[in-house]
Amino acid sequence: MKKSLLLVRMFRYVARYQLKLSGLILLALLGVGFEVLKPLPLKIIIDSVLNSQPPPALLLSWIGDSAWLTGKSTLLLVCLAFLILSAMGSALISFLVTGYTARLCQRLVNDLSLDLYAQLQRLSVSFYTRNKVGDLLQRMSGDVFVIYFLVAQITLPAITSLVSLGAMFYIMASINLTLALVALSVVPLLVISLAVFSKPMEKTTEIQYQKLGDLSAFVQQSLASMRIIQAFVREGYMRKQMELFTSKYSQAFQRATQVSAGYNQLSTLITGLVGAVVVGIGASQGMSGTISAGDLFVFLGYITALYGPVNSLSIAIGTSVVITSRSKRLFDILDSKETVADNPGAVAPASLGGAIRFDHVDFGYGQPGQHQPTLHNITLTVPTGQTIAIVGPTGAGKSSLISLLSRFYDPWRGKITIDGRDLRDLPLHYLRENIALVLQDPFLFPMTVAENIAFGNPQATPEEVRAAAQAAQAHDFIMRLPQGYDTLIVETGASLSGGEKQRIALARAFLKQAPILILDEPTSALDALTEAKIFAALSRLAAGKTVFIITHRLSTIKHADLIVTLQDGAVVESGTHQSLLSTGKTYAQMYNHQQIA
Numbered sequence: 057m058k059k060s061l062l063l064v065r066m067f068r069y070v071a072r073y074q075l076k077l078s079g080l081i082l083l084a085l086l087g088v089g090f091e092v093l094k095p096l097p098l099k100i101i102i103d104s105v106l107n108s109q110p111p112p113a114l115l116l117s118w119i120g121d122s123a124w125l126t127g128k129s130t131l132l133l134v135c136l137a138f139l140i141l142s143a144m145g146s147a148l149i150s151f152l153v154t155g156y157t158a159r160l161c162q163r164l165v166n167d168l169s170l171d172l173y174a175q176l177q178r179l180s181v182s183f184y185t186r187n188k189v190g191d192l193l194q195r196m197s198g199d200v201f202v203i204y205f206l207v208a209q210i211t212l213p214a215i216t217s218l219v220s221l222g223a224m225f226y227i228m229a230s231i232n233l234t235l236a237l238v239a240l241s242v243v244p245l246l247v248i249s250l251a252v253f254s255k256p257m258e259k260t261t262e263i264q265y266q267k268l269g270d271l272s273a274f275v276q277q278s279l280a281s282m283r284i285i286q287a288f289v290r291e292g293y294m295r296k297q298m299e300l301f302t303s304k305y306s307q308a309f310q311r312a313t314q315v316s317a318g319y320n321q322l323s324t325l326i327t328g329l330v331g332a333v334v335v336g337i338g339a340s341q342g343m344s345g346t347i348s349a350g351d352l353f354v355f356l357g358y359i360t361a362l363y364g365p366v367n368s369l370s371i372a373i374g375t376s377v378v379i380t381s382r383s384k385r386l387f388d389i390l391d392s393k394e395t396v397a398d399n400p401g402a403v404a405p406a407s408l409g410g411a412i413r414f415d416h417v418d419f420g421y422g423q424p425g426q427h428q429p430t431l432h433n434i435t436l437t438v439p440t441g442q443t444i445a446i447v448g449p450t451g452a453g454k455s456s457l458i459s460l461l462s463r464f465y466d467p468w469r470g471k472i473t474i475d476g477r478d479l480r481d482l483p484l485h486y487l488r489e490n491i492a493l494v495l496q497d498p499f500l501f502p503m504t505v506a507e508n509i510a511f512g513n514p515q516a517t518p519e520e521v522r523a524a525a526q527a528a529q530a531h532d533f534i535m536r537l538p539q540g541y542d543t544l545i546v547e548t549g550a551s552l553s554g555g556e557k558q559r560i561a562l563a564r565a566f567l568k569q570a571p572i573l574i575l576d577e578p579t580s581a582l583d584a585l586t587e588a589k590i591f592a593a594l595s596r597l598a599a600g601k602t603v604f605i606i607t608h609r610l611s612t613i614k615h616a617d618l619i620v621t622l623q624d625g626a627v628v629e630s631g632t633h634q635s636l637l638s639t640g641k642t643y644a645q646m647y648n649h650q651q652i653a
């Protein structure tokens with residue numbers, strides 16, 4: 057997408073609040089009015105109070121032209137009153153504009169953050185495999201403020217600067233057109249300097265925020281794995297890595313800052329030089345009597361005042377270049393097509409049975425043809441209500457196989473059906489609502505124990521939560537926690553043992569009461585007795601449900617309706633425990649080996 061379009065798209069967010077923004081702009085323009093008119097009372101004081109020129113015609117039309125009103129004392133009072141009013145007005149308006157801008161911008165940041173969050177929720181697992189969490193965090197918490205800059209540092213300053221430049225030019229031109237044109241020559245000069253600097257500014261900013269993303273990702277990963285770093289005494293190594301990331305970021309930051317500073321200094325220089333030329337010409341015209349002392353005062357006042365809007369205009373243009381690169385980082389997320397799409401016309405059936413079929417499924421991580429497949433030609437049929445165990449050596453593809461059921465990925469070839477419907481013909485949210493899942497690494501949220509268990513079924517009553525915890529053999533240890541079910545779990549469940557976390561994750565899956573239950577090594581961290589109790593509860597809870605279970609402990613799945621052995625991504629055998637034992641092949645060898653061990 058063209059970079060200029062990125063800002064246009066960003067404006068669509070701002071356009072949602074066009075009424076509020078218009079009000080804000082009008083208020084800011086009122087402030088501009090006070091600023092622009094500021095030197096005029098001083099001109100009147102110099103020309104008509106201190107000297108003998110008549111007051112300007114416009115003023116006379118306002119206050120009348122009786123001798124009393126145009127007396128020097130009254131004029132002085134009128135001018136002073138205007139100066140006081142404009143000082144108070146400017147202060148009040150600036151206060152209001154700052155407050156309203158902050159409020160509007162915060163809303164915009166919130167809107168953008170929510171859209172990004174919603175899109176992140178839609179994106180598939182492959183997106184998260186490709187992007188680092190720390191970098192995404194940086195985009196969500198840092199880059200999202202580009203919309204703030206768009207309003208507060210670009211739109212508002214650009215409009216108010218242009219209007220005040222126009223108004224000042226109009227007044228200056230009515231005093232002395234030549235001088236006004238010299239003063240305005242600053243604008244094309246600034247445009248030329250921006251044309252020279254915009255590409256390098258854009259590039260260096262893009263690199264700067266990429267490096268910041270890398271640094272954030274490294275810090276995030278280090279914090280999450282601090283125990284491992286300490287256990288392996290790799291603090292020194294990690295510090296060196298950190299130095300590397302920070303030095304790369306510092307270099308990029310310095311380069312971007314230097315380029316921006318170059319542009320800013322050049323524009324300051326241009327403004328200063330043009331100002332000096334105007335002062336020189338104006339002063340010499342004043343000396344020759346071409347313009348009055350009051351007019352020259354207005355002119356000089358505007359020359360200094362001109363710097364403000366010209367400078368904020370150049371900052372606004374510079375910022376727009378910088379935020380274009382940062383907006384791109386946001387639109388990369390918003391435009392990502394790495395979502396799991398439903399087939400057109402996907403509809404939810406009235407109910408879901410749970411008969412599952414893998415039909416000649418090939419799957420791999422990455423692109424077919426460019427990457428090796430992980431699963432080859434998988435064909436499996438699991439009738440409703442049956443329990444199927446997937447076994448096989450580590451890396452055989454067991455977790456990959458079940459990840460296809462929740463459509464974390466789609467097959468390269470072949471299809472998976474539930475009750476005869478292709479998974480892609482079911483709305484994704486409907487499919488996932490009908491699957492309860494326990495992953496190998498049970499993730500707990502920083503919420504209470506009860507909330508963690510009820511995560512997939514927030515309407516569950518406390519009694520139902522308790523019953524699920526009992527089935528998962530979690531109730532007793534939960535009751536020993538300081539606040540029982542109301543105990544707040546610290547981030548990722550760091551204060552619980554691996555087995556405790558697994559049991560909460562199991563309770564969460566049991567409580568969901570979905571027709572399909574997928575358990576990926578759900579009891580790997582549990583002792584044999586607890587495991588046996590959980591499997592007893594499972595056989596009761598799983599009545600009528602289709603259950604997929606992956607386990608390395610083969611004694612737990614002896615009663616499964618079907619056992620499938622995977623090896624190197626292919627089904628090498630399937631059958632019941634007894635039938636597989638009798639073949640003496642892979643399953644039998646693994647089982648016998650575990651019996652001896």
Ligand SMILES: Nc1ncnc2c1ncn2[C@@H]1O[C@H](COP(=O)(O)OP(=O)(O)OP(=O)(O)O)[C@@H](O)[C@H]1O
Nearest residue numbers: 185421430448449450451452453454455456457496
């Ligand atoms: N996100 C991923 N991206 C690329 N390759 C992956 C990804 N996840 C798994 N793999 C690869 O796919 C293969 C199968 O992995 P999978 O996790 O399905 O095996 P598994 O049988 O469940 O292993 P284990 O018993 O150790 O859990 C492995 O070679 C693994 O390296």
